[in-house]
Every structure is written in C-alpha cells, then in structure tokens.
Amino acid sequence: MAGSRGFWIGLAILALVWFFRQAPVGQDARIAYLVETVRTPLVQEGIAPERTLTDAEVASRNYAVSEHITVVDFYVDTCSGCRLLARHYKTFSRLRPDVAIRRIHMPNDWNPAWAKNRYGREIRATPHVLILGPDGTVIAQDSGNRNEGFDLLYQWMNAELENSR
Numbered sequence: 001m002a003g004s005r006g007f008w009i010g011l012a013i014l015a016l017v018w019f020f021r022q023a024p025v026g027q028d029a030r031i032a033y034l035v036e037t038v039r040t041p042l043v044q045e046g047i048a049p050e051r052t053l054t055d056a057e058v059a060s061r062n063y064a065v066s067e068h069i070t071v072v073d074f075y076v077d078t079c080s081g082c083r084l085l086a087r088h089y090k091t092f093s094r095l096r097p098d099v100a101i102r103r104i105h106m107p108n109d110w111n112p113a114w115a116k117n118r119y120g121r122e123i124r125a126t127p128h129v130l131i132l133g134p135d136g137t138v139i140a141q142d143s144g145n146r147n148e149g150f151d152l153l154y155q156w157m158n159a160e161l162e163n164s165r
Contacts (some may be wrong), residue, residue: 005125012125030139034156039068039134041097049093050101058104061120062130064136065100071153074128082127088157089096095160129153 005106009040042049057063062110063072073089075082089101106126121130124145129149131139140152 015150028110030152031155031159034139034152035159037069037134038096039098042068043097047100049097049099050089050103052103052105056117063102063104063130064132065102067134068098068100068125068133069134069139070100070102070132072104072130072132073103074106074115074123074126074130076106076108076110076126079126085127092157092160096165106146 004066029084042138053063064070073082073085075086086103092099092127093101110123112122112124115121121128121141123142124144125142127150129147129152130140130141131149132151133139139150
C-alpha cells in the first residue's frame with residue numbers, strides 16, 4: 001500500500017538525517033535561505049497559516065501563497081508518517097507564522113496515475129512535500145523515490161527549533 005511504503009521511507013530518512021546530523025550537499029544554502037526569509041505573519045494579512053485546501057483550490061493547481069514561502073503536503077488519512085508530520089506543523093506554525101502550510105487530502109485508495117491526472121505531479125508515496133518560494137518557484141519537491149522536499153522540510157523544522165532555544 002502506498003501509505004505504508006511512504007511511512008517506511010519517511011522513517012528511514014528521519015533515521016539517516018538524525019544519524020548523520022548534516023545536510024546533503026547543496027541543502028545548507030537552501031536551509032539558510034528558508035530560515036532567513038521572514039515575511040509578515042500571515043494572520044496579519046488575514047490568511048490562515050495552516051489549512052487543508054478545498055477541491056476548487058486543488059483543481060486550480062495554484063498552491064502558492066503570494067509573497068510567502070508555502071509548504072504543500074499531499075497526505076492520506078491512513079499514512080502514519082503524514083499524521084506525524086501534521087503534528088509538527090502546529091509547532092512550526094508558531095515558530096514561523098509567516099510560512100503558509102497547505103495540505104491536500106488524497107483518498108486512501110489513490111494511485112500514481114490518478115495523482116498525476118488530478119494534481120499534475122508525480123506522487124509515488126505519502127507524505128509528498130512541495131516547498132514553494134515567495135514567487136511561487138519550486139525550492140524543493142519529492143520526486144519519484146527521492147524525498148527531497150520532505151528532507152528539506154524536516155531539516156528546516158529542526159533548524160527553526162534550534163534557533164528558538
């Protein structure tokens with residue numbers, strides 16, 4: 001099942017990141033950019049920092065929040081890795097109220113062909129993470145069996161937590 005495979009992949013990545021405690025080559029600059037790029041808190045602009053997108057918003061495929069870094073999380077209810085990540089969003093939103101977190105709910109019986117047709121992206125496992133810059137450009141995304149978006153998000157969350165201490 002796609003959800004459980006995503007969990008095991010996510011768990012393996014978390015273990016590797018924890019074990020090595022260093023970012024892969026090229027990640028350091030992106031993490032520094034994400035940590036340093038601070039904008040006006042979303043609530044001051046009347047925007048919810050974290051929420052699940054509606055079907056109409058998903059259909060538009062325009063997930064970015066203008067002038068803000070946006071984390072897009074494609075998830076399913078049966079994915080324990082997705083639920084674990086969602087619990088960390090609350091803390092992350094308190095640390096970075098200027099970052100928009102947009103969650104996209106997928107049905108439990110989804111498959112890669114359906115996801116490609118529905119979302120216009122290749123999704124092989126959940127959670128599937130996409131990080132967009134303030135101008136809407138892709139900073140990182142999961143692709144095929146590579147969890148680049150998830151890895152960067154995890155390292156960014158850890159960096160923000162370290163900075164808050």
